[in-house]
Structures are given as C-alpha cells and as structure tokens.
Amino acid sequence: MDKAVCSAVHHGLCITAYGAVNPCCATSFDFKHITEIDNIVDYFYTNKDLESARQTELTDTWLEECNGCKWKAEQGLVSRKDKMLNWFPHADINFTNENKYAIIHMDISFGNSCNQKCIMCNSNFSSQWLKDDILMMDEAPYIRQQQNLQLKNWSLSYDHLDQIASLVSEHTKKIEIKGGEPLYDKRFEYFVNKVLEINPNIAFSTNTNGTHFNQKNIDMLNRIKKINIDISFDGIGKTFEWIRNTNWKDAEENYERCLQYVNHTPNLNYTTMIYNLDHFEEFYNWAADMSEKYNKPIACHFTQVVNTPKYISPSYASKKRLESGIQQIERIVEDPRGVCSQSSIFKPRLELLKTYLIQCLDKKVDINDFEKTHLYMTKVRGWDIKEYVDM
Numbered sequence: 109m110d111k112a113v114c115s116a117v118h119h120g121l122c123i124t125a126y127g128a129v130n131p132c133c134a135t136s137f138d139f140k141h142i143t144e145i146d147n148i149v150d151y152f153y154t155n156k157d158l159e160s161a162r163q164t165e166l167t168d169t170w171l172e173e174c175n176g177c178k179w180k181a182e183q184g185l186v187s188r189k190d191k192m193l194n195w196f197p198h199a200d201i202n203f204t205n206e207n208k209y210a211i212i213h214m215d216i217s218f219g220n221s222c223n224q225k226c227i228m229c230n231s232n233f234s235s236q237w238l239k240d241d242i243l244m245m246d247e248a249p250y251i252r253q254q255q256n257l258q259l260k261n262w263s264l265s266y267d268h269l270d271q272i273a274s275l276v277s278e279h280t281k282k283i284e285i286k287g288g289e290p291l292y293d294k295r296f297e298y299f300v301n302k303v304l305e306i307n308p309n310i311a312f313s314t315n316t317n318g319t320h321f322n323q324k325n326i327d328m329l330n331r332i333k334k335i336n337i338d339i340s341f342d343g344i345g346k347t348f349e350w351i352r353n354t355n356w357k358d359a360e361e362n363y364e365r366c367l368q369y370v371n372h373t374p375n376l377n378y379t380t381m382i383y384n385l386d387h388f389e390e391f392y393n394w395a396a397d398m399s400e401k402y403n404k405p406i407a408c409h410f411t412q413v414v415n416t417p418k419y420i421s422p423s424y425a426s427k428k429r430l431e432s433g434i435q436q437i438e439r440i441v442e443d444p445r446g447v448c449s450q451s452s453i454f455k456p457r458l459e460l461l462k463t464y465l466i467q468c469l470d471k472k473v474d475i476n477d478f479e480k481t482h483l484y485m486t487k488v489r490g491w492d493i494k495e496y497v498d499m
Contacts, residue, residue, distance in 0.1 A: 110168055114177070114189045115199035117165040119210055121152060121275065123268075125217035125288045126232040126258045131161075133215045133286070134188035136175040137256065142264075148271040153209055166201070184463050185413060196281065210279035215286065216272060218296070219263030222289040224317050225353040227485060228381060228414045233288065235261050236353070240488050248484045250477075251417050269295060273302040276310070284313045291320035297328050308333075315340060315377070317352065319359055321366040330371045337374040338409070339363065343384045344394050350493035351383055367402040375407040375451075380461060381414035382478060383493060385422045386429045389436040396445040407451035410461050417481060423468040424478040429499075430469050437462045 116122075116132035123129055128138035129145060139158065145151045151158070164171055170178045177187035192199075196212050203210075217233075225236035230252060242259055244251055264272075276283075283303060290296050291314070303310055311334040318339035329335060341359070342351045349356050366374055376395055378384075384391075392408055399406045415421050422430065441458045448454035486492045493499070 111170065112189070112193060113165055113201060113204075114174070114192055115196050115204075115212065116188070116192050117171070117174075118162050118204045118208075119196075119199055119212040119279075120192070120215070121148075121211050121213075121272070122215040123148075123217055123264065123272065124232070125220040125234075125262070125286070127262050127264075130173070132188050132192065132213075133284075134176050135173040137173055139173060142268065148268065149274060152211070152275060183467070185460060186411065186457065207279055210277060211275050212279055212281050214272070214276075214280065214283040216264075216283065216299070217286045217288055218269075218290065218293045218299070220261060220288045221263065221292055222287055222317070223292055223319060223354075224289065225488075226317075227351045227353075227383065228379065228417065228420060230257060230416075231259060232257055235288070244484075248481075251419070251481055251484060253416075253418060263293075264295065266295070266298065269299050269302065273299065273306065276303050276306045278307060280307055280310055282311050282313060284315070286315050287317075289317055289320065290314050291316050291325050300328075300332060304332075310334070311336070313338065317354070318366065318374075319354060319362050321362045321370065323369075326365070326369050330369075335372055337366075337370070337372055338377045339366070339374050340377045340379065341391070342379050342381075343387050343391055346493060346496040347384055347387055350489065350497075351381075353489065364398070364402070367398060367404055367406075373404055373406070373450075375409055377412070378408060378410045379412040379414060380410060380422055382420045382422055382425045383497075383499075385425055385465065386432040386436065388433060389440055392440045392447070393445070396447040399445075399447045405447065405450045407448050407454060409451070409453060410457050411453075413461070413464060419477045419481040422465060423471040424473050424475060425468070427469060430465055434462055434465050437465075 120131040122131060122133050123142065124133065127142040129140045129142055129151065130138055161171055177189040180187035199212055220233055220235050222234035222236055225234055229237060231237040231241040238261060241252065241257055285296060300312065312332055313336040315338045318341060341348060345356050348359065378391060395406050395408050413422060437458050441455055443449065443454060
C-alpha cells in the first residue's frame with residue numbers, strides 16, 4: 109500500500125470549538141456533531157460510520173474528510189497526517205490490531221469563546237466573529253465560501269469533559285487543548301486535573317493567543333509537569349493588530365510576563381497570509397530580542413498557511429512581496445541569531461514555506477477577489493492596514 113495509514117483515524121479524538129467530533133482537527137468536513145451523539149464513549153467504540161472510515165483508511169483510498177491533508181501533501185506542505193506519523197511512529201497497523209480502541213491523541217476545544225477576532229478566523233472558533241458573520245452571510249457571502257458556520261456560541265458541558273476524560277488510558281500520549289482561547293476558559297484546569305488523575309504521564313499542549321498570562325493562569329500552567337505552550341503571533345505592531353484585532357502593546361506585555369514567570373519555554377507560531385508574508389525577518393528579529401532580554405530560547409514555528417478565507421492566502425500577494433518574503437526566509441533560515449537553536453523544525457518548515465511561496469509566484473489569481481475581501485475587512489476592523497504597511 110502506497111498511502112501511509114493515519115493513526116488519527118483509529119486512535120484520535122478531536123472536539124472542535126463548534127462541537128464537531130472528528131479524529132483530528134484537519135478534516136475537510138465533519139464526521140459528527142456532538143449534538144448528534146448521546147455519549148462520546150459509545151460513539152468512539154460503536155459508531156458504524158466511524159468504523160467504516162477506519163477500514164477505508166487501511167486502503168490506498170483517501171477519505172473525503174481528509175482532502176485537506178491530501179492537498180497539503182500535493183503542495184509539499186506539512187499536513188496534520190505528517191505530524192501524527194512523526195509524533196506516534198509506534199501507532200502502526202500492528203499496534204491498531206492489538207489496541208483497537210486505544211486513544212493515543214486528543215485535540216480538545218472547550219468552545220468558541222475567545223477575546224480575539226483574527227482576520228483568518230470565523231465564528232466557529234471565535235465568539236467575537238458571530239455578529240459580523242451573520243451580517244456577512246447577506247453582505248459578503250464570498251468571504252465565507254462553503255464554510256459550515258454554526259452561527260452560534262457553543263461550549264462543552266462538564267459532563268462532556270467527564271466522558272472525554274474517561275477515554276484516557278495508559279496508551280494516551282498527548283492531549284492538545286485549543287479554542288476559542290483556552291486560557292480564557294475555567295474548564296481548562298478542571299479537565300487537566302481529571303486527565304492527570306487517570307494518567308499522570310500525559311503530555312499536554314495548548315495553543316493560546318498569548319493575551320491571558322495573568323497570575324492565576326501562570327500558577328496553573330506551572331503546576332502541569334509536561335506541557336508545550338504555543339503562542340500565536342503573526343507579526344508585530346500594526347500588522348499584529350490588523351490580523352489579531354488586539355492592541356500590540358498589551359499583547360507584548362502579556363508575552364513578556366509569560367517569559368518572566370512561566371516555567372515552561374513557549375513557542376511562537378506564525379500563520380502566513382497575504383498580510384504578513386514579507387514580515388518574517390522583522391518578526392524573527394523581535395523574537396530574538398525577546399530571547400536575549402530574558403535569556404530564553406524561543407522557537408519560531410512558521411507552520412501554517414492561510415487558505416480560508418481563500419482570498420487572503422499568500423498567492424494573492426504581488427510578485428514583489430512574494431519575492432521579498434522568499435529573500436527574508438533565505439536570510440533567517442540558518443537562524444543567524446541562534447534564537448531557535450532548540451527547535452528541530454525551524455529550518456525544515458521555513459524551507460517548505462519558501463518552496464510554497466515560490467510556487468505562488470506562478471499561480472494565476474484575480475487580485476480583485478482579494479481587494480473586494482479586504483474592503484469588507486476594513487469595514488469589520490474600522491481601519492485599514494494599508495495606511496500603515498506597504499501592501
């Protein structure tokens with residue numbers, strides 16, 4: 109068989125910020141919604157559709173739900189499937205045969221409550237977008253193309269959390285906690301404590317927007333022995349404010365508080381799009397300054413590329429800006445300031461991103477699609493990034 113078997117389909121559980129129940133967070137469309145399931149444990153063990161998907165995954169056929177990973181593989185980008193294969197090489201067919209219902213990985217969002225309204229996000233993942241998304245359905249439906257928006261706020265119940273925790277076993281290696289904004293939610297600590305009662309050796313990972321490093325959250329994070337903290341920053345200054353809809357000074361102060369008082373060393377995750385594809389070097393140097401100031405290594409991970417909303421993807425940028433981004437990658441890929449010395453993925457991810465941006469140089473797109481989308485986003489934001497940054 110040519111296609112590698114993805115362990116997520118057999119051994120993963122993902123609850124999205126809008127209540128979808130999937131094997132992982134990268135599905136092109138959802139397997140189920142939690143409102144359709146009486147009990148999450150029963151669903152994982154007995155659902156016929158899920159069992160059929162598991163059998164299909166053992167063949168060369170790609171599941172339709174996995175087209176996103178298939179597309180990334182074709183583009184030469186790192187897919188969620190690639191990450192799963194790298195994280196859990198032991199979870200092969202032999203492991204599956206011997207441990208059919210063992211969950212090795214969870215990806216849990218407590219709901220869509222969030223304090224940010226990121227330019228590449230929507231109301232499924234941020235409650236801040238709800239009002240605008242409802243308007244967008246009538247005024248600018250082209251922006252939310254084919255996205256299955258719930259158009260409501262949603263959250264897991266404590267009963268749901270108990271059900272999910274009961275699926276944890278000695279085979280469970282990693283649990284990712286996402287959002288919404290996980291540090292904005294009091295269920296974070298409740299769920300972590302439940303899980304650690306069952307398996308104290310689990311490694312946690314959380315993806316936060318980095319704006320909630322108050323003393324209470326810092327104390328909670330410091331009580332967790334194994335946790336990877338990914339902080340999503342996609343630029344600095346006005347670029348950050350445009351993308352994240354958060355005051356840059358406040359965000360930077362929160363980040364510095366994290367570097368000062370959190371015992372774990374956080375990573376910085378940068379999502380590439382038309383608005384920041386030529387800001388890599390500026391961001392890298394800012395991260396290096398922070399690293400030197402607090403004497404901590406800071407891994408910068410350029411891991412994600414925006415493809416929704418489609419018209420703010422890097423392929424809609426001018427050739428000049430794409431070439432600038434490529435040149436910046438060439439200057440920082442060897443980590444000249446030593447900021448990412450402990451990261452094994454800094455260089456390979458940048459090389460993949462460079463290859464992708466080179467491919468974008470030859471893509472034929474209609475720039476008017478971006479301009480129309482951007483104009484509506486200025487209405488949402490109430491200001492225009494073009495007044496501050498050369499686009």
